[in-house]
Amino acid sequence: MAGQQAPAKTPTGRGAWNAAVRYNTVLILVVLLVAASFVSPDFMTAPNMSNVARQIVSVGIMSMGMLLVVLTGGIDLSVGSVAALASVTTALLIPDYGLATAISCGLLTGVVCGAICGTLVSQYRLSSFVVTLAMMTVARGMALIVSKGAPAMIDDAGQSLLDFGRDTWWVFPQPTVLMLVIFGLGSLFLALTRAGRIVRAIGSNEEAVRLSGVPVGRHVMLAYVVSGLLAAVAGIISTARAGVGAPTIGTGDELTVIAAVVIGGASLAGGRGTVLNTLVGVVTLGVIGNIMNLASVPGYHQQVVMGIIIIVAILAQRGTGGLRGK
Amino acid sequence: MTAFLSLEGVGKHFGGVYALHAVNFEVHAGEVHALVGENGAGKSTLMKIIAGNHQPDAGLMRQHGTPVRFRSPREALGQGVALIHQETALVPDLTVAENVMLCQLPGLIRWAGMFERARSLIQSLGFEIDPTALVSTLSAAQRQVVEIAKALSLDVKLLVLDEPTASLAPSDAERLLGIVRALRERGVGIVYISHRLDEVFSIADRITVLKDGSVVDTVTPDSLTMDGLIRLMVGRPLDALFPRRENVAIGEVVLDVEGLRRRGAVHGASLQVRAGEVVGLGGLIGSGRSELVRLIFGADRADGGTVRVKGKNVTPKNSGQAVRAGIGLVPEDRKGQGAVLSMSIRINSTMARLADVSHWFGGLRLAHEKRTVADLMARLRIKARDMHADVSTLSGGNQQKVVLAKWFHAQGQVIILDEPTRGVDVGAKVEIYTLINDLAAQGMAVLVVSSDHNELIGLCDRILVMGSGHVRGELRCADYSEENIVSMSLGLDLAAPAASLHAN
Numbered sequence: 166m167a168g169q170q171a172p173a174k175t176p177t178g179r180g181a182w183n184a185a186v187r188y189n190t191v192l193i194l195v196v197l198l199v200a201a202s203f204v205s206p207d208f209m210t211a212p213n214m215s216n217v218a219r220q221i222v223s224v225g226i227m228s229m230g231m232l233l234v235v236l237t238g239g240i241d242l243s244v245g246s247v248a249a250l251a252s253v254t255t256a257l258l259i260p261d262y263g264l265a266t267a268i269s270c271g272l273l274t275g276v277v278c279g280a281i282c283g284t285l286v287s288q289y290r291l292s293s294f295v296v297t298l299a300m301m302t303v304a305r306g307m308a309l310i311v312s313k314g315a316p317a318m319i320d321d322a323g324q325s326l327l328d329f330g331r332d333t334w335w336v337f338p339q340p341t342v343l344m345l346v347i348f349g350l351g352s353l354f355l356a357l358t359r360a361g362r363i364v365r366a367i368g369s370n371e372e373a374v375r376l377s378g379v380p381v382g383r384h385v386m387l388a389y390v391v392s393g394l395l396a397a398v399a400g401i402i403s404t405a406r407a408g409v410g411a412p413t414i415g416t417g418d419e420l421t422v423i424a425a426v427v428i429g430g431a432s433l434a435g436g437r438g439t440v441l442n443t444l445v446g447v448v449t450l451g452v453i454g455n456i457m458n459l460a461s462v463p464g465y466h467q468q469v470v471m472g473i474i475i476i477v478a479i480l481a482q483r484g485t486g487g488l489r490g491k
Numbered sequence: 492m493t494a495f496l497s498l499e500g501v502g503k504h505f506g507g508v509y510a511l512h513a514v515n516f517e518v519h520a521g522e523v524h525a526l527v528g529e530n531g532a533g534k535s536t537l538m539k540i541i542a543g544n545h546q547p548d549a550g551l552m553r554q555h556g557t558p559v560r561f562r563s564p565r566e567a568l569g570q571g572v573a574l575i576h577q578e579t580a581l582v583p584d585l586t587v588a589e590n591v592m593l594c595q596l597p598g599l600i601r602w603a604g605m606f607e608r609a610r611s612l613i614q615s616l617g618f619e620i621d622p623t624a625l626v627s628t629l630s631a632a633q634r635q636v637v638e639i640a641k642a643l644s645l646d647v648k649l650l651v652l653d654e655p656t657a658s659l660a661p662s663d664a665e666r667l668l669g670i671v672r673a674l675r676e677r678g679v680g681i682v683y684i685s686h687r688l689d690e691v692f693s694i695a696d697r698i699t700v701l702k703d704g705s706v707v708d709t710v711t712p713d714s715l716t717m718d719g720l721i722r723l724m725v726g727r728p729l730d731a732l733f734p735r736r737e738n739v740a741i742g743e744v745v746l747d748v749e750g751l752r753r754r755g756a757v758h759g760a761s762l763q764v765r766a767g768e769v770v771g772l773g774g775l776i777g778s779g780r781s782e783l784v785r786l787i788f789g790a791d792r793a794d795g796g797t798v799r800v801k802g803k804n805v806t807p808k809n810s811g812q813a814v815r816a817g818i819g820l821v822p823e824d825r826k827g828q829g830a831v832l833s834m835s836i837r838i839n840s841t842m843a844r845l846a847d848v849s850h851w852f853g854g855l856r857l858a859h860e861k862r863t864v865a866d867l868m869a870r871l872r873i874k875a876r877d878m879h880a881d882v883s884t885l886s887g888g889n890q891q892k893v894v895l896a897k898w899f900h901a902q903g904q905v906i907i908l909d910e911p912t913r914g915v916d917v918g919a920k921v922e923i924y925t926l927i928n929d930l931a932a933q934g935m936a937v938l939v940v941s942s943d944h945n946e947l948i949g950l951c952d953r954i955l956v957m958g959s960g961h962v963r964g965e966l967r968c969a970d971y972s973e974e975n976i977v978s979m980s981l982g983l984d985l986a987a988p989a990a991s992l993h994a995n
Contacts, residue, residue, distance in 0.1 A: 373831045376810050379811065
């Protein structure tokens with residue numbers, strides 16, 4: 166019905182409708198923010214905002230990598246575990262090798278995990294779900310092995326990492342700024358580079374891209390490597406915030422990350438999804454969690470509510486998106 | 492005699508665009524009424540109105556003289572009107588019997604009875620298909636039969652067939668026409684939509700020509716020639732279909748394929764194409780034509796043999812190597828392999844030579860790309876809102892032009908076109924033929940695979956005929972006929988040189 170009404174509206178009315186349809190994810194977030202400030206007076210305060218901004222960083226950074234993989238038509242279930250492996254690797258190496266080497270090695274573990282998944286998916290044509298599911302348990306196991314199951318404290322050599330986790334630039338927490346920079350770079354990558362365009366095209370029609378002479382495998386590989394690298398970044402940032410490298414970091418995060426990407430309108434079939442909307446998805450999930458904490462919803466109940474809200478958000482988004490096609 | 496179904500002054504518009512305007516159309520019981528016209532003429536809209544998918548904005552529909560309205564396909568089915576889609580709407584992982592009875596599956600299935608019912612329905616069509624087989628294991632022709640049996644399970648009185656033979660081999664198409672004739676004998680009315688005009692002539696009792704949403708004329712097939720029908724459809728005669736080629740100088744050998752083979756498909760095929768030459772690759776479906784061109788392009792790995800471009804051995808292991816060697820392929824399946832439908836014309840048309848539109852560090856030169864694509868669109872006369880329109884929004888002909896634009900941009904030396912005008916309307920066909928001639932005139936070597944004999948004769952300098960994975964021989968256009976291809980493709984005349992064939 167709405168589809169038929171739309172053309173009859175005045176040009177400005179139609180423009181507003183189109184804008185609403187186009188930015189439906191943003192719209193859902195705005196509604197949520199307004200609702201939140203009614204639910205709790207504490208919501209719109211600087212400390213709370215800053216808190217939310219910190220909490221979403223690690224899921225946010227992983228979401229950027231996940232978006233690339235999802236755009237190619239794949240999925241990466243290993244991100245949470247890879248974050249944990251990078252976290253304990255970094256924390257364990259700091260005392261003996263110094264911060265720079267430790268962080269480099271942490272990032273390297275992410276790249277290696279991503280490269281292994283990417284190779285299996287692109288060269289051996291295995292399903293990304295299965296490959297990354299395996300990597301999820303392997304990386305988690307490795308994290309537990311190297312840390313002997315215990316959190317590794319960060320000593321003085323890692324002080325600047327701890328500072329990074331706590332400090333702000335003006336009012337913005339430094340990790341949040343880093344996340345925004347990563348989203349900015351991701352956005353530029355997809356819009357302005359050859360590889361970014363190919364990654365998007367692969368998810369839409371891999372065969373057509375291959376038959377244009379484009380090396381598809383290399384670009385699929387790239388998506389998994391970036392996802393692994395960003396998972397490692399997220400793990401190291403969690404380490405900085407917690408002050409310890411823990412093998413349990415990021416447990417279950419892969420699902421939150423996928424939810425964020427999907428709430429942002431990406432299609433798990435590939436080809437569809439934008440960086441801005443993914444960021445909006447991340448913030449949406451963060452805000453929902455925060456509201457429930459402020460409204461003192463018990464933890465177990467939160468999980469149920471979160472699941473329901475994810476479905477509602479996606480339906481709302483599909484509802485407006487679907488009308489566009491009519 | 493009142494018609495089974497008649498449409499009077501039916502109109503339909505989508506937004507501001509008229510898809511149909513004051514259309515009169517009727518089908519009698521036991522009549523095959525063909526509907527022809529270019530893509531976009533309104534055939535599918537008319538068909539969907541008849542089947543209840545769309546409701547008309549104007550005009551009246553009568554069944555046996557009484558006004559009716561079909562508000563949904565279900566209501567149309569209830570009145571005995573069924574639509575059979577071009578791409579069949581079967582469930583691949585269910586059995587034949589379940590698919591046939593899909594519209595009336597009981598809560599609790601009695602398998603034996605259902606298999607028996609499905610078997611007898613299929614047999615009544617003169618076919619033998621195991622009702623317990625999964626639909627995914629059937630051939631395209633068998634699927635069409637199952638689809639028709641499914642309609643018959645509901646006691647259908649009017650059947651709308653949309654391009655039923657588009658994906659069938661000639662022999663299967665012939666059998667399907669047999670079914671249509673048998674249904675006519677039983678008193679079923681049939682609306683038959685097809686691009687294959689020879690079929691339309693052989694089967695239709697009446698032909699209605701649509702153009703730009705209006706009926707041009709309704710005629711009987713014996714009242715006019717094929718040429719006359721095409722003139723009605725496009726307003727131009729048949730010989731204008733194939734643009735005259737300027738005398739192009741045929742140069743040196745550009746593409747030289749020797750002994751290319753792949754197990755089970757191609758067994759040592761050799762051919763040569765010269766600069767400026769358009770060579771056709773004919774033969775029956777399944778003779779290995781598409782498989783051969785995929786090997787030349789590196790889309791599949793060859794087990795042996797060589798591909799040379801201008802004397803240099805380039806035998807490609809993948810399509811990337813083929814493109815770098817200057818070979819381009821317009822694949823058979825435009826939607827699945829040719830274009831990225833959900834992306835823009837702009838992104839599609841530079842896909843094969845992204846290096847030209849990017850900097851050394853991989854950043855895109857968007858302004859340069861815009862100019863390049865604007866040039867290509869003007870040169871290939873691609874009709875679209877603008878270069879940012881998704882390819883899925885274009886007509887079949889324009890989609891194919893976008894795929895061609897990609898290879899115009901790639902500026903290779905060899906272009907291979909596999910069924911370049913399948914599912915493309917007559918007007919766009921002419922434009923595509925012109926573009927193919929352009930490519931040859933630029934000195935490219937052009938290889939065209941086609942099942943359309945007129946196309947090969949009208950377009951090519953010479954035609955190679957394939958049969959069971961070999962290149963069986965070569966025909967000059969003057970000697971090219973369906974009989975010659977079939978006998979050559981089947982290898983009936985292997986010992987005799989091509990020259991002896993035109994003695995017959």
